[in-house]
Amino acid sequence: MAVGSAVRDRCRTLLGHQEEIRYVFPALSVGPPGLANFLIVVTDGAVSVLATRMLRSDRPVSVYATYPRATRLGPILPGGLIELGTMTFEFDEEYAAVVGAADAEVFAPETLPLDPLPHL
Template sequence: MPVSSAVRDRCRTLLGAREEIRYVFPAVSLGPPGGAGFLVVVTGAGVSVLGTRVLRSDRPVSVHASFPRRTRLGPIRWRPGPRIELGSMTLEFDEEYAAVVAAADAEVFAPETLPPDPLPHL
């Protein structure tokens, strides 16, 4: 299930209105800082890991890390759930967001494999 427009708006407010958000998905850190909630936000310019409030994964409060857009999110490792390594962090996320991770990587590294956006106005 995609994150709501309200969550996207909160991310946009934290990142600045100039950033076009392409993909967003919630994740939990398995390494330092262990058990912390994050939103991974992919924009046209970069990849940001936003820290969220405790017990409120829909409320970003800080930019924890930033990476250039050419940063590969995958490969996804499955043990037991989907995980990625981003910088020094290991992030776990719900299986439903695996397609988001794959699409974010494909957009940069294999754009010819992406289908046309069915909802370009969102």
């Protein structure tokens, strides 16, 4: 299931409306700093890891880390894991296509279909 527009708006507000959000998906850190909920936000210029509220994983509260847009999110490891920087994140398999599309946009743009909902 796609992340809703309200979550995207909260992420956009936290990031300062500077760049267009391309992809957002929720993830759970499974290594240091311990179990915590995050939103991974891919914009035109960066990949940001947003910390969320403890019981409201749809409410970002701070920017935990930022990486250049050329950072590869995959490969997806068994169990729906990705490594980003020094952290390992687990995410629901329904977001595997989002991770793949975010990587393809930078590393293999010719493989992407046209966006059927460009206004979201």
